[in-house]
Amino acid sequence: MPKGKAVVDAERCKGCGLCVTACPFGVLELSATYNSSGYPVAAMAHPEKCTGCALCAQTCPDVAIEVYREKAASGSAAGGST
Amino acid sequence: MAQRQLMTGNEAMAEAAIRAGCRAYFGYPITPQNEILEYMASHLPQAGGAFVQAESEVAAINMCYGAAAAGVRTMTSSSSPGISLKLEGISYLAGADLPCVILNVARGGPGLGNIAPAQGDYFQATKGGGHGDYRLIVLAPSTVQEAAELATLAFDLSDEYRVPALLLADGMLGQMLEPVALPTPRDPGSLPPKPWALTGAAGRGPNYVASFALDPLDLRDLNLKRHARYREIEARELRWEEVSTSDADLLIVAYGTMGRIAKTVVRQARREGIRLGLFRPITVWPFPYAPLGELAERVKAVLTVELSAGQMWEDVRLAVEGRCPTPFYGEMGGVVPTPSDILREVKRCA
Amino acid sequence: MPETQTLTKVFARPRSLTDKRFTYCPGCHHGLITRILGSAIDKLGIQEKTVIVAPVGCAVFAYEWFRCDGVQAAHGRAAAVATGIKRARPDLTVVSYQGDGDLAAIGTAETIHAANRGEAITVIFVNNQIYGMTGGQMAPTTLDGQRATSCPEGRDPATMGHPLRVAELIATLAAPLYVTRQSLHDAKHIAQATQAVEKALRYQVEKRGYSLVEIVANCPTGWKMPPQKANEHIAGTVTKVFPLGDLVDRG
Numbered sequence: 027m028p029k030g031k032a033v034v035d036a037e038r039c040k041g042c043g044l045c046v047t048a049c050p051f052g053v054l055e056l057s058a059t060y061n062s063s064g065y066p067v068a069a070m071a072h073p074e075k076c077t078g079c080a081l082c083a084q085t086c087p088d089v090a091i092e093v094y095r096e097k098a099a100s101g102s103a104a105g106g107s108t
Numbered sequence: 109m110a111q112r113q114l115m116t117g118n119e120a121m122a123e124a125a126i127r128a129g130c131r132a133y134f135g136y137p138i139t140p141q142n143e144i145l146e147y148m149a150s151h152l153p154q155a156g157g158a159f160v161q162a163e164s165e166v167a168a169i170n171m172c173y174g175a176a177a178a179g180v181r182t183m184t185s186s187s188s189p190g191i192s193l194k195l196e197g198i199s200y201l202a203g204a205d206l207p208c209v210i211l212n213v214a215r216g217g218p219g220l221g222n223i224a225p226a227q228g229d230y231f232q233a234t235k236g237g238g239h240g241d242y243r244l245i246v247l248a249p250s251t252v253q254e255a256a257e258l259a260t261l262a263f264d265l266s267d268e269y270r271v272p273a274l275l276l277a278d279g280m281l282g283q284m285l286e287p288v289a290l291p292t293p294r295d296p297g298s299l300p301p302k303p304w305a306l307t308g309a310a311g312r313g314p315n316y317v318a319s320f321a322l323d324p325l326d327l328r329d330l331n332l333k334r335h336a337r338y339r340e341i342e343a344r345e346l347r348w349e350e351v352s353t354s355d356a357d358l359l360i361v362a363y364g365t366m367g368r369i370a371k372t373v374v375r376q377a378r379r380e381g382i383r384l385g386l387f388r389p390i391t392v393w394p395f396p397y398a399p400l401g402e403l404a405e406r407v408k409a410v411l412t413v414e415l416s417a418g419q420m421w422e423d424v425r426l427a428v429e430g431r432c433p434t435p436f437y438g439e440m441g442g443v444v445p446t447p448s449d450i451l452r453e454v455k456r457c458a
Numbered sequence: 459m460p461e462t463q464t465l466t467k468v469f470a471r472p473r474s475l476t477d478k479r480f481t482y483c484p485g486c487h488h489g490l491i492t493r494i495l496g497s498a499i500d501k502l503g504i505q506e507k508t509v510i511v512a513p514v515g516c517a518v519f520a521y522e523w524f525r526c527d528g529v530q531a532a533h534g535r536a537a538a539v540a541t542g543i544k545r546a547r548p549d550l551t552v553v554s555y556q557g558d559g560d561l562a563a564i565g566t567a568e569t570i571h572a573a574n575r576g577e578a579i580t581v582i583f584v585n586n587q588i589y590g591m592t593g594g595q596m597a598p599t600t601l602d603g604q605r606a607t608s609c610p611e612g613r614d615p616a617t618m619g620h621p622l623r624v625a626e627l628i629a630t631l632a633a634p635l636y637v638t639r640q641s642l643h644d645a646k647h648i649a650q651a652t653q654a655v656e657k658a659l660r661y662q663v664e665k666r667g668y669s670l671v672e673i674v675a676n677c678p679t680g681w682k683m684p685p686q687k688a689n690e691h692i693a694g695t696v697t698k699v700f701p702l703g704d705l706v707d708r709g
Binding site (some may be wrong): 131132134158160161162164166167168170172173174175176177178179180182194197200204306307308309310311314315316317318320325363452 | 476477505506507508509511512518521522524525526527528529530531532538540542543546547549550567568570571575592595661704
Binding site (some may be wrong): 065084 | 471
């Protein structure tokens with residue numbers, strides 16, 4: 027499985043949790059960190075499980091997530107700009 | 109000036125609009141202005157312009173809002189009840205600083221009223237009409253020739269100041285057939301550019317057109333800037349006509365169709381030895397307060413004559429400021445007084 | 459970020475979006491629809507010729523989210539404003555972004571007649587079954603029995619009518635090129651909605667026709683549901699009233 031990484035823009039995140047549910051591998055969780063607006067910020071609790079599938083980013087209503095994938099992986103996530 | 113031709117006021121305003129570079133017209137049928145809609149339907153597409161018979165007056169003025177935002181000279185026309193419906197859109201045009209020309213070929217009211225000439229929309233036109241602190245440039249023609257010229261001027265002033273302009277006519281002027289020398293056609297491409305318009309954000313940042321500012325300080329500033337432009341218009345764009353005022357000791361103030369009839373009254377009064385003059389505002393907003401006030405110093409009375417219960421009369425009294433008596437004579441419901449009706453009122457003041 | 463140096467970015471913010479943070483509530487689908495629209499604009503390469511018409515409602519700032527020219531329309535009048543822009547400058551791609559109160563209540567006439575004339579515009583219709591901005595009142599699309607602040611006992615069809623099915627209504631007309639209803643309640647539906655928005659824009663660019671993309675959306679705040687529960691409500695209940703799929707495709 028290709029390895030990936032989801033980078034959450036903490037200030038854009040509103041802690042809605044939709045990315046947590048969207049991730050098929052349980053990578054993301056709402057952390058105990060709060061941003062300046064008072065929202066709990068989503069973060070990679072299990073980064074080792076991330077495949078870079080970008081379902082979290084595609085689900086995020088605040089466009090707060092950017093996703094990276096190892097170069098070995100081919101194709102790109104639908105819906106986002108690459 | 110081109111050769112003169114016979115046209116109705118409605119046709120002349122429509123043709124003048126096309127010649128002024130109007131390339132987007134949106135309207136809805138209502139008497140007594142249907143000829144404008146029909147003229148645009150048959151002539152504007154030939155000039156390369158867009159014509160849409162809208163589903164409502166509300167839609168028509170909002171189509172104008174879109175076309176104006178896109179930087180194209182645009183116009184709608186209607187009559188009193190239709191203008192009431194357009195007021196929402198007119199307020200948005202004013203709030204977004206968009207140029208647009210609106211023709212009101214006014215009729216009797218309130219409500220459905222009738223289709224006869226009336227001047228009951230003066231407050232609506234000059235005092236705001238819709239919601240919020242805004243003004244329209246309001247021009248009141250009294251002949252078909254002047255209707256064509258003021259239609260042209262309305263486009264120029266509206267573009268220059270980014271303030272919507274309204275032509276306040278009435279059913280008599282709209283239907284009247286008179287010789288008119290039409291203005292020379294202008295190529296829309298030759299008009300001053302509108303860098304603020306929605307043309308696609310190519311090679312520049314996005315342009316936004318909105319009347320929306322959530323922060324009170326921002327909205328106040330937008331209003332202050334707009335009102336500064338209103339002050340500029342008041343200082344630079346006053347227009348009025350005086351007839352036989354140099355030796356007058358009595359003055360009639362009348363605009364539009366009543367201004368035209370009042371000219372006949374002045375001639376008749378003069379034949380009878382009454383030194384009557386006429387002050388005819390052409391811009392009713394901005395209203396020519398100062399020049400009227402100066403004339404009021406020299407006369408025994410200023411008689412306001414309107415096809416209403418006395419709407420411009422309030423501006424006349426603001427102009428005269430108690431310098432002399434300010435009697436009023438008006439008719440409503442589409443009743444148009446004859447020159448002798450008015451002369452009778454003049455003699456009461458004499 | 460040294461650890462990402464060996465990685466390729468596969469999902470980034472669409473270039474046609476500005477950096478402004480959305481004013482929407484947590485979990486609100488408006489933001490997602492904005493992102494989808496931005497992605498479609500990027501994909502078609504039309505950022506420099508697109509105009510966004512924003513409504514009155516929660517999306518009142520929609521014109522500020524895009525690096526495209528934008529205009530704010532009076533409540534319900536977006537389709538008329540879009541008509542005016544498109545007729546004045548047919549070379550522009552005009553997107554009318556509207557909610558259900560705007561499009562299906564106060565703007566019903568403008569909506570139907572723009573569609574019936576086949577105006578070459580793309581209408582993005584956000585159907586979240588409530589007036590969000592004004593605090594959760596009943597919308598024309600509110601479900602039978604659904605509670606809202608102006609129908610506290612739930613929508614009673616006997617006096618308040620049934621939810622208005624806009625896509626079906628528009629699909630009865632001869633002119634529209636593309637009429638579809640989409641949802642965003644899971645990744646699969648997000649992908650489908652993305653394709654639908656792209657198609658609607660492409661039809662405008664290529665074929666100069668009218669499209670309506672109705673998107674069944676959530677309103678976690680107005681519905682008083684956490685975002686994920688709101689998505690489940692869409693999947694289990696809302697899509698029964700508002701079935702998903704293409705209704706018209708004359709492309």
